[in-house]
Amino acid sequence: MNHSSLSLDRTNVHYMSPRTKRLRKVINPPVIKGFKPYGPDTGKGKAEPVMLHYEEYEALRLCDYDLYNHHAASIFMGVSRPTFTRIYSAARQKIARAFVEGRQIAIEGGKVYFDSDWYHCGSCKCFFNNPEKDQKVGECPLCGDTEKISGVEGDPEKFVPETSVEVGTELCYCPQCGYEQRHQQGIPCKQEVCPSCQSHLTRKTLPGKQPARHRGGRKH
Amino acid sequence: MKVAITSTGNSLESTVDPRFGRCAYFAIYDTDSKAIAFIPNPARHVEEGAGPKAVQQVASYEAKKIVSGEFGMKIKPLLDSLKIQMIVVKDPEKKIMDIMEMLNH
Structure with missing residues (x-):
């Protein structure tokens, strides 16, 4: 290949950046940072730990712990169903690799944001979250109502309260x-x-x- | 307990600011002593990262709840880790006075 054809090739190449990844929503960070194998043969080859991303942990939690199907779980995480399946299969492959090769699992990284559970108060029409996760929500923090409180699935921005009078009623x-x-x-x-x-x-x-x-x- | 309310102005007649990071004023309301203070938001005209700066400001006043129209993506995890409760009020007509009354329930 001579010089001129090489430069021609270069001008024809379009360097395009890939599409940016969507932020994956994770409800809560995992309670542990990772896993270590034990047994007489562990740590012999000084193997690198397997990096399990937060989104992969969340996919595994939604699918195999909370037993949601891929479609429902993908909505929770704010990604498409095929993307969710890819994240989930990556999680399984990484865990299988760690088990077979006797590696540690470190849960870290990934493109995620943490979102807590949201609640809606029917009497003052406000939304609120619950920072004290171990305490149950008893009353609305704004108006003090104790009865018309309901949990919100997903993002409060997209929530339409059932009790409100919809157009056309x-x-x-x-x-x-x-x-x-x-x-x-x-x-x-x-x-x-x-x-x-x-x-x-x-x-x-x-x-x-x-x-x-x-x-x-x-x-x- | 102190509650921060995002406000469009510095009077009780002002409405709740629909944005958190770039709101004009924070109304810091003490539910025990019924005192209220209006503090201009220093992060209002910052080009980037107004939300986290505003969170710092609110956290320095030891507010346990924040009332606003909307919270950005960077703010939710921050407030979660600081254990500050977020209250989203979608009604842009609500005045600071109304919110104070509701908090007194």
């Missing part, structure tokens, strides 16, 4: 005093009676969705 509405209650399917609103002024209720639909019509029903 149908309500039974009192034209006299403005009382509202959630419409129950199958019970006509006119049969419902307002608890405060005893008048009959009418249907009211919040904007965002067409009112649900019964199948085969026709407008008059």
